[in-house]
Amino acid sequence: GNSVTQMEGPVTLSEEAFLTINCTYTATGYPSLFWYVQYPGEGLQLLLKATKADDKGSNKGFEATYRKETTSFHLEKGSVQVSDSAVYFCALSEWGGAQKLVFGQGTRLTINP
Amino acid sequence: DAGVTQSPTHLIKTRGQQVTLRCSPKSGHDTVSWYQQALGQGPQFIFQYYEEEERQRGNFPDRFSGHQFPNYSSELNVNALLLGDSALYLCASSSPSNEQFFGPGTRLTVL
Numbered sequence: 001g002n003s004v005t006q007m008e009g010p011v012t013l014s015e016e017a018f019l020t021i022n023c024t025y026t027a028t029g030y031p032s033l034f035w036y037v038q039y040p041g042e043g044l045q046l047l048l049k050a051t052k053a054d055d056k057g058s059n060k061g062f063e064a065t066y067r068k069e070t071t072s073f074h075l076e077k078g079s080v081q082v083s084d085s086a087v088y089f090c091a092l093s094e095w096g097g098a099q100k101l102v103f104g105q106g107t108r109l110t111i112n113p
Numbered sequence: 114d115a116g117v118t119q120s121p122t123h124l125i126k127t128r129g130q131q132v133t134l135r136c137s138p139k140s141g142h143d144t145v146s147w148y149q150q151a152l153g154q155g156p157q158f159i160f161q162y163y164e165e166e167e168r169q170r171g172n173f174p175d176r177f178s179g180h181q182f183p184n185y186s187s188e189l190n191v192n193a194l195l196l197g198d199s200a201l202y203l204c205a206s207s208s209p210s211n212e213q214f215f216g217p218g219t220r221l222t223v224l
Contacts, residue, residue, distance in 0.1 A: 004155075034212070043117075043203055043215035044156070089155050100146070100169050101205075101213065103155030 002027045006090050006104035013080055014112050021075040021107050023064075023090035031092040033057075033066055033073040034101070038087045047075075047088070082111045115140065117206050117216035125222045126194050134189040134219045138206030144168075145187040146213060147179060150201040162187055191221075199223045 007022040025033065032051045036044040048057030053068035062077045073090060090104040118137045126132050138145050144163045148156035158171035162181035181187045185206075191198055199222050205213035 036215075041217075043217045044205075045215070046212055049212060091155075100158045100161060100171070101148075101156070102158070105155045106153075 002031065002092060002094065002102045004090050004092055004102055004104035006088075006107050008105075008107070010108040010110060012110045012112065015082055016079045017111075019075070019077040019080045019084075019109070021088055021090075021109070023073045023075065023104060025071050025073065025090075025092050027071075027092055027094065029094060030068075031094050033064070034091045034093070035062070035064055035073070035075050036089045036091060036103075038089065038106070040086075044089065080109075080111050082113050085109055085111045117204055117214055119202075119204050119216040119219050121219060122217070123220045123222075125224065127224050128194055128196060130194050130223075131190065131192045132194060132221060134191075134202050134204075134221070136187045136189070136204030136206075136216060138185050138187070138204075139214050142206035142208050142214070143185050144207045145181060145185065146205045146207070147187070147189045148203040148205065149173075150203055150218070152200070156203055159189070194223045196223050 003026045034049045035047040037047045038044050048059040050057040050066035056065045064075045087106045087108050089106045091101045093099045120135045146161040147159040150156040160170040161168050165181045176192045178190045201218040203218045204216045207213045
């Protein structure tokens with residue numbers, strides 16, 4: 001079946017550091033890929049998405065590129081802020097974003113001032 | 114425009130009891146999905162409703178059932194609660210061609 005694997009956390013960085021959170025997936029066909037963010041006490045918010053190979057999703061300074069050859073969708077940000085502290089989830093959907101989402105286990109990110 | 118709303122926010126039940134969780138989708142959305150998020154884990158898909166029918170189902174036992182009403186709101190019912198059912202239950206709404214928007218969740222504790 002389909003699955004998503006994320007780098008294990010927690011991850012702790014200083015403000016303005018470069019961020020990478022690794023995500024790899026296993027899927028049949030051509031899934032859509034997503035990054036969701038969960039702030040303390042809240043539900044999930046869509047951060048960015050990519051629907052086909054070589055697409056780059058971007059939002060709020062975060063980027064991720066759909067790499068079919070390495071089945072990866074790593075999340076990056078050039079300069080993190082304290083407000084980026086949250087749990088980040090990589091996810092896939094077989095047939096577009098409205099369909100069943102398969103999530104990774106999440107990576108907790110803490111940014112220190 | 115109100116987003117996805119869920120009620121109640123928190124709930125405490127004992128083993129063997131039954132629980133009903135409720136979800137109102139974002140305006141314009143007709144599809145509702147439910148997920149279970151255990152502490153420290155990613156959400157797991159329970160099922161999805163569209164046009165008042167269950168369209169997809171994840172790997173959850175029949176104790177988990179749902180319903181969608183004509184106004185697209187939805188309920189999740191769990192019977193014969195187990196300690197392992199303690200989790201954050203997330204509702205997400207979407208239209209057929211768009212991504213899912215999540216509610217804040219209902220925190221269920223089973224004692």
